[in-house]
Amino acid sequence: MILGLDFPPISHAIEWRDLFGTHGAFAINKVVLLMWLSVLVVAVFFFIASRRQQLVPTGVQNVAESAVDFVREGIIMQTIGKEGLFYTPFLLTVFSFVFVCNIWEIIPGAQMPVNARMALPMLMALLVWVIFNFVGVKNQGIRYLKNVCFPPGVPWPLYILVAPIEFVSTFLVRPLSLSVRLFANMLAGHLLLISFAVLSTALWNSTKVGAVLPGALLIGLTGFEILVSALQAYIFTILTAVYIGGAMHPEH
C-alpha cells in the first residue's frame, strides 16, 4: 500500500498459473506458450520472406532483407569483421528471437515479456558462452586460455593481479552479466508499465481528471518500451558478436 494504492506484489506480476501438462518445473504456462509462439513467429516470418525471392524485394522480403543487412553491416562488420560473416545466421536468429520475445511486453493480450523470467536469458547466455569458448579453442587451441588470462603488454608482476581478474571476468561474469542485463531490463520495463497502469486505473476510478497525466505517461512509456525491446535485442546480439570476435583473434 503506497498512498492508498494497492500495488500487486512482484509475484503477481510475473508468475503465471500452470495451464496444462505436468506440474512443477515442466509445467506449461503463459510465458512458455509465448516463447513457443516467438519461435513460430520468427520461423514463419523468415520462411515466408525467403519462399519467393525476387531481385527487387517487396513486402515481407524487404523487411527480412533489411534485418539481415542490419545484422551484417551494423553488427558483424562493426565488431568482428569479414571473417565473422559465417556467424550471420546464428546472430540473426538470436537478434530476431530476442526481439520477438521482448516485444510481447507491449502486445495487448500478451503483455508479458518472455525475457522477464530468468530461464530464457540464462539459457541463451549459456549457449553464447559455449559457442564463444568453442570458437576460441578452435581458432587458438590451448593457447586460448593463456591469451585470455595473460593479455600482452602488461608488466609481469601485474599478472598476479590481472590473470585472476581476466579469468573471472571472461568465464564467469560474461554469461552472468549478459543474462542479467536482458532479464533486468525487461523486468524493469514490465514493472514500470504495471505501476503506471495501476496508478492510472486507481486515479480514473477516484477522480477522472487525475488520470490524464499518468495515462499520458503510460502511453509514452509504451513507446519507450518498444525502443528498449529493440535496443536490448541489439545489445545482446552485439555483445555475442564481440565475444565471438574476441575469441577469434587474441588481443595484441
Next chain:
Amino acid sequence: MLHVLAAQDSGELVQGLTAVGRGIVYGGAAIGPGISIGIVVGNAITAMARQPEAAGMVRTTMFLGIAFTEALALFGFVLAFIISG
C-alpha cells in the same frame, strides 16, 4: 527509541527495514552507472560532432560502453528483489 521499536510487531519492523534496504541497494547501485553513462554518451556526442563520418562506429562503441556500464545498475536492481526480510 529502541524500546518503542521492540514493542512493535517485529514482523512489521523487518518488513519496513527490508523496504528501506531495497531502496538503499538500488539507489546506491544506480549512482555510479548514472554518472558513467552520462560520461560515455557525452563523449560519444562530442566525437560524433567532431567527426560526423565516424558516427556509425562511434555509435556501436557507445552502445557497447553503455551495456557494460549499465550492467552494474541492473545487478543492483536484481539484488534489491533478492533481499527478503
